[in-house]
Amino acid sequence: MRRDDGGRIDRSRVLRFRFDGQEYTGHPGDTLASALLANSVRRVATSVRLGRPRGVFAAGGEEPNAVVQIEEPFPEPMLPATTVELYDGLVASSLAGQGRLAAGPDPARYDAVHAHCDVLVVGAGPAGLAAARAAAATGARVILADDQPEPGGSLLGTRDEVDGVPGADWAAATAAHLEERPEVRVLRRTTVFGYYDDNYLVAVERRTNHLGAAAPAHMARERIWRIRARRVVLATGAHERPIAFAGNDLPGVMLAGAARTYATRYGVLPGRRAVVFAANDGAYAAALDLADAGLDVAAVVDPRPAPGELWAARLRERGVELLSGHVVTAARGDGQVSSVEVSPVSSVSSGGVSSIDADLLLVSGGWNPVVHLYSQSGGTLRHDEAIGTLVPDASTQAVEAAGAARGVFALPGCLADGTGAGARAASASAPARPVDVPRAEEPPEAAPLAYWLVPAADYAGHFVDLQRDVTVADVRRATGAGLRSVEHVKRYTTAGTAHDQGKTSGLLTSAVVAHALGVPVAELGTTTFRAPYQPVSFAALAGRDRGALHDPVRVTALHEWHVANGALFENVGQWKRPWYYPRPGEDMEAAVLRECAAAREGVAAMDASTLGKIDVIGPDAGEFLDRLYTNLMSSLKVGSIRYGVMCRPDGMVFDDGTVIRVADDHFLVTTTTGNAAAVLDWMEEWLQTEWPWLRVHLTSVTEQWATVALVGPGSREVLAGLAPGLAVGVDDFPFMTWREAEVAGVPARVCRISFSGELAFEINVTSWDGLRLWTAIMDTGLVTPYGTGTMHVLRAEKGYPIVGQDTDGTVTPHDLGMSWVVSKKKPDFVGKRSFSRADTMRADRKQLVGLLPEDPDVLLPEGTHLVATGTLPEPPVPMLGHVTSSYRSAALGRTFALALVRGGQGRHGERLYAPVGDALVPVTVTSHVLYDPEGARRDG
């Protein structure tokens, strides 16, 4: 219920929201969790496996229970209600362990910022503020990131004073001073969730989530901060840990510190009458704050025989019963806590139970430093016996933890620790300056007891991981099955694998495992902490890199013509390539058959500008290419062209293309479209790391040239019309040569090469002139434009492989039937030695063949496997190979395919079978060259 006063909420304004269909109100400053508690909503979730009711358990991001679905204004699954700031019009519902993704697209914007700083301070609690203050005093560039809407951390949830003023006021004033400094940036609502190499940290800032439907559309909803920090101070605080006893999952069981925060920060009493079960003095302070706030605290139950005198006296003053040497054995109630069973430690096993009426059971098993980021940074952890938990030990990066994050829990200690850490961190960048330490009172404390588990005969109701419904009994089943490592227990029981990643339950699991095995907790450690610390939406990580901005789009100089003329496009790497140009009423099959027929019978043209082009220039260019290509390039005459294949040292085909000798010291190499960057990288690697003495320079010129392939028996005539000055006859301009000429009034380099087997000319002009050339060709009215669909059919009919489609990195030139491209004369080239390895000489290697389905109408899906028999034997079925390319051919009047088949070159004429669906399709193996095998058509 809501207190009449107190807390950091604005009672003058009312916010309306709905939860599970019910209307409620809250105030600015509330979280959804505090508003629900203010409305006395006890049950906020249903457990995932056992369907048990669950209530709010914590007050921060470590919440294991109250994970809700936001329905409006924008659906978001699985948000801890403790981290959802309340806004007007919020609609949410409870979940049973699984959320639902939004069905519609996310209308919000997301962006990212890259930042650098001398000192990054994570957490704006007392230690973090003190650290930022000390670091900023030196003039260092400081970023202070905190996940809450206002700075202060634990100070917001207690009544502690700093420098003589309420802690929250000190925090606000300190943050305001920091923000006045030009070199300091304070990030609110910002969770640092990942700590990577070389002090690279990533955070998410929630900029407009808390505004609900009122969020301005121009503002990014969330922003990712990628921060490179010279030094890092982790002031991430601590999480309170639960204790395992019977019924410890009932609504009404809550962490003691969380209840104190609800009362102090949010002005909410999460129940009427409470029992506190704790083994540390911090929980006494919580009990007193709660009693002062109006909660009826029935008793403090402490397993320690002698708690601190001061605290005991203070309880007495308030009339709160202290049951030292006692434990809570069970929380009882129907759907929520109604009574608490208590027993002396000495007689837990023999009964001796008394019962206290209460609707709230506040638990504190101690505090765990939030070491997640420290551990992610590579720092090691050590078990501190005194506080019974893991603390940072040795760092491997420029980082230190301060305050509660390293086990210093008392406020004065936190302030001193933060001040020291901040000053040390800044001293790497600026001269040190003495800073005074903020003052706070420190009451004496009795030693805490690491208390985890209340002994019982039956552990089926002792919950360890609330979110995964894992009990002590489950963990003991795991250790009973022989598991010894907490990592294995985690995977066996799923403890710690939920949305909350076991923030409150992780060390408790370790302690229960240790107890079952009879070993110290220190020996077991904990499971690995991995990024992200808290769930982060993919939308935030994607930022603006989505939709059209996801990946650059490359278009050729002729693109606008293709678009204007109805081309459909295919993505090849980042390129948009015309796929085919359908006429009205045509589907792809009809269009491609028509384009193919035009290329084989008339004239057709394709935009080939995307082929990779690399200038290889220098006195040693020929020798360089001789070392990389399987055939000889240095003997190529100026004016001639040669096809070449490059292999990796293991002898497998890497790329192919033509090589043009432009001048004695200048070659132009073409690559496959998708491999252009990889080939340039490959050449650079060999040039720089193996043959640095070769005088060669490499330059990508792909985008400098526009290339048009003019193809078909009529292509010579069309070219002659466009280039009156060029002798195009077969004797003047033979196959695999190039000429410089003016084509359509534009200076051009014309190459007689063919990727279709037909008479063809490849016309290269500068990109600026590309559209002019293409338009002139089309304006002749004789030429059919064709796209990659047709190109693929034409080349496959001739058995020309596409590297990456018909090859896969396990294919040699010999496997492709191209032994002729492998020089026997050159003493060496990259890959040569591998051709005499036993593996590359096997007769049963997969080799490129053609396939003709016996039914000429059946088109085999690419990727189809091939088997030897017409009925499938029992598995494993021997696989002979697979289909790499498959098309309908206008020239052959039927379907055909290319395939890699075991020993394929010796199987011509054999019948194989292709499993397609439930059928076994009979196919005949042929040569991979299916059309014009004698090469009669290339000269027209």
Added chain:
Amino acid sequence: MLLIPCPWCGPREEAEFHYGGQAHVAYPEDPAALSDEEWARYLFFRDNPKGVFAERWSHSAGCRRWFNALRDTATNRIHGVYRVGEPRPVAS
């Protein structure tokens, strides 16, 4: 993400670089003279130490130069970088 000190450009984000595997694995002088096993060692065998490792990097989205780095594979700390052809420095 590593901060890699390119010997030509200075410290740059790891995203600008391509990894090139173990350094100082020279292409054999005369591959034809090698046995199958020796050739296979060149092709397929690389060290995988826990600790300082001499490896190749290429500043592919920067100066496009290849260089060598001494990186501790356990801590990801880079102990030094050196240009192609320079001798391997002693790890600090």
